[in-house]
Amino acid sequence: MSASIHIVQPDDSTRLTEIGQLTALAYLSDGLVDQAHPYIPQLKDARARAEAADLLMMTNGADGTGPVVGTITVVPPGSEFAELAGDDEFELRMLAVSPLERGRGIGAELTRYAMERAVDHGARRIVLSTMESMHIAHKLYEKLGFVRRTDLDWTVIDNDDGTVTKVTDAEAGDTVRGTTAIRLLGYSWEPGSARA
């Protein structure tokens, strides 16, 4: 495979639709969320990611041709897509690889590329969140040098009206009982630390 990685522009409607579908499919196929979950529209909305952050895609072809096989979003400081990042931190979000292309190093290659891009743009720290059940992603990030940060763990609660509430582990307590809550595990990486 002569794959290549590219930034996707907000006006590239065809690619944005393809990437949105792939991202939702990647999460659905692993049973991470179901069709009715409020996160699905966000996963599908690749245009919003392209507008407010750097949306990356890997295609099968060397020059950006061929089907999209994977995607990741590099979130700069201050972006509305920053969930965990502080003022001077970059964040990686919504890594997804087509279920047809797993286990070939695509997820790791996209993440490495995203880390390099963030560093090129001045990142002194990169943070990310994973769901507790994302065991393959945990392995992938740890292999690339990310460190588990229990102090960055948090919980997102999906409210009936479509809004979300974000709480720290300490705040969560009994409030998450009986709601659609997903606990997220934090990771961070700093340039100069180990990277595979």
Ligand SMILES: CC(C)(COP(=O)(O)OP(=O)(O)OC[C@H]1O[C@@H](n2cnc3c(N)ncnc32)[C@H](O)[C@@H]1OP(=O)(O)O)[C@@H](O)C(=O)NCCC(=O)NCCS
């Ligand atoms: C996580 C994900 C992106 C990994 O993509 P991928 O292209 O298959 O990953 P890679 O091929 O780079 O593999 C990374 C590591 O996971 C391992 N791995 C991949 N698929 C695996 C599987 N089904 N079972 C066990 N290990 C697996 C690989 O062997 C590799 O480890 P190694 O280098 O020690 O061999 C992909 O599974 C996915 O899209 N999952 C759903 C969405 C998700 O969890 N995103 C994370 C957002 S935080």
